[in-house]
Amino acid sequence: MQEKYRHFIYDYLTEFGISDTTAEYLNMFGLLLILIIVVFIIDFVIRKILVKTFYQFASVSKTNFDDLLVANKVPRNIAHIIPLLIAMEFTPNIFRDFPNFDGVIEKGLQVFAIVLTLWIVRSFLNTLKDYFKTLPRLKDKPIDSYIQVFMIFAWVAGFMSAIAIITDTPFIKFLTALGAASAVIILVFKDTILGFVASIQVSINDMVRIGDWITFEKYGADGDVIEINLATVKVQNFDKTITTIPTYALISDSFKNWRGMVSSDGRRIKRSVSIKMDSVNYLNKERLKTLSGIELISTYLKQRQADIDRYNNDHNIDKSIPLNGRNLTNLGVFRKYVQTYIENHSAINKDMTIMVRQLAPTAQGIPIEIYAFSNDKRWENYEYIMADIFDHLIAALPYFDLELFEFPSGSNFKGLNITE
Template identity: 60%
Template sequence: MSEFQHFFYDYFIGLGWSEVMSKYLNMLCMFIILVIILFIADRLTRRLIIRFFSAFSERTKTNFDNLLVSHRAPRRIAHLVPLVLTINLFPLVFHDFPHFETYILMLLKVYGIILTIWIIRSVLKTFESYFKTLPRLKDKPIDSYIQVTMLFIWIIGIASILAILIDLSFIKFFTTLGAASAILLLIFKDTILGFVASIQVAINDSVRIGDWITMEKYGADGSVIEINLSTVQVQNFDMTITNIPTYALISDSYKNWRGMQSSGGRRIKRSILLKAKSIKYLSDDDIEHLKGIQLIKEYLESRQKDIKTYNTEHNADKSVLINGRNLTNVGVFRKYMQTYVERHSAVNKEMTIMVRQLEPTPEGLPLEIYCFSSDKRWENYEYIMADIFDHALAAVSYFDLEVFEYPTKFKDSNQ
């Protein structure tokens, strides 16, 4: 005969109906009284503990106790008193109903474990906040340590709850789990790796849903739309979906563009190749001709005056241009582009703006433009960058410079 059949027989057949109703009414009255007692005990205990902690925190110099109150540790500790009272008084309420008592006590123990975990979490959060206020610990990964500790506490807590629900001792439960761990590791290898990766990603805050990431190994270049234990889904800009194993986020390299998106601009870093043979010194006639370019007129006048003063003081023979100090067409062009980019309406003026020469190559001298567009949207960014380089390429000829490109015969021979 099943347990339910025993219960049904004992209380509805073995006993009279009036006696059963009497037992139920008695239990209901005691249950109501118990609920009232627990409510009062919870309110009083919470008020007393919170008041004690608040008064104590005001008298101490350290802010650790203040953080305990702010993280609600006293409030959660206060719930322990009603829980202990409930565990001790419930057998009296369900004295005539042992079947109910068994299940309710089981639920109370589960609640006790969860409450204990929340209390420990509040204390750990207090330590986390307190350690962050200490100068020598400000640069330490306190969050990681606290979260790993909480992970182990949750594992132990969940194992304890399962042990209670299946009516097995904690030690036997872990012994049984250990014996099956080899099979579990083999079957759930990817899930376990993904779980560990998810924890590390969450701890380090390295990837969030909505982040734009680039991972060449998997052909991913787009926004993260989902992160789970096994895969990270990335919607590429061509609207295709790429699935990346979650553990690849900690084992492989990738680029997260979140820093760019949260900054004041998107970087433009591109160069044009100038033919080395087109670089030359500028004569006075060349300089006078270039003064017609408004952006650099003032610069040329100032530099020309300084150079003439220097050359006069050092008796430089200017019948040969290389003597003394001189302006070059590539230097003036670099200054022109620097001024042009600085005045461009779509360039962020508060971030780095630089036009620089890179190391010469067999193809020529790279002149790199380095700046940040104010608008970070992809299509607008491409338009701004193209606008700057359209102007740069068209302006090259005004400075008697040439852009490098392979001769047609050379391209045909390679083909």
């Protein structure tokens, strides 16, 4: 029965006196055309049915995994399997009289089967990638890197399988021959291998997550990580530019990750003002009386001065020279004022380190540094808090007879009579 239908067109043509050779070719092309039309119709019908079924199932399902399957065209790719199997089943019958054509078409269908498998695997892995990114535990992990690694192995395996089919070489022998070229392969895929190893180390050591704010001076990156894949890490800088960093640079070079600050209870303020050395002096009774009117340090000055006077009296200190005995300096009182001011500031986290310290003198004066943490970690608010604190301190310096150091400018030389 099968032979009868296979030669149906051939028998019909020979009855009209067409030569056997021509009838065989026309019979082959006719059957091939019929097969192509049937395969396309079946593919269209199955694709419509399968995609519609998935859509209906996804619309009533509580999980979004099936929605992602549809979005990544998994049902559409799976629908091609049955038409491909039909084509592989009937093709040998069509080309039975043409063994040369039969071998080429059969190999072509087998190669297409490999490509279709890769399409299905890729769409399914993309679905997994999108789904994992919706999970709180995995959304900040470098899922793209792992998916790309799997796809690279899949494409390499598919490519080798296709070459083995085309050359009629057993797959094992093909792999053996490929082993001889392993050095070249390693050289070609050096960046991919380095990126893969780096991705694993980054994930295991939890060095970087998507959404982290990192600073990488070597590559000019200062912003949020928006993507981690096998070869590169993309950072969106605060000026909205995108910086691309090789993934393996995360383990070979030094960078700063601000995640600890973001997850902590405050953002560090570490800034200093430089005081002119020649403005530092001892405080006499008149100046102490004036400074005692400052509410933040009024109690401190009274208690501290009482302790100093008691010590000096007990030890019969000659106070005709201020250097003798114990004394208060305007810089020390200012430092205490700054400490009290910071401790009472509403924007400073009182549960974290609060310190006002004097750093080593430099050619630019004596630095008085504030080391504290703001409650608000948002960049714009943090900058406002820090500016507000130092605006106040700079304005407060003259009350303590202290001067802020700054390099001379053009206005400092006006009015000077400079003659040769």
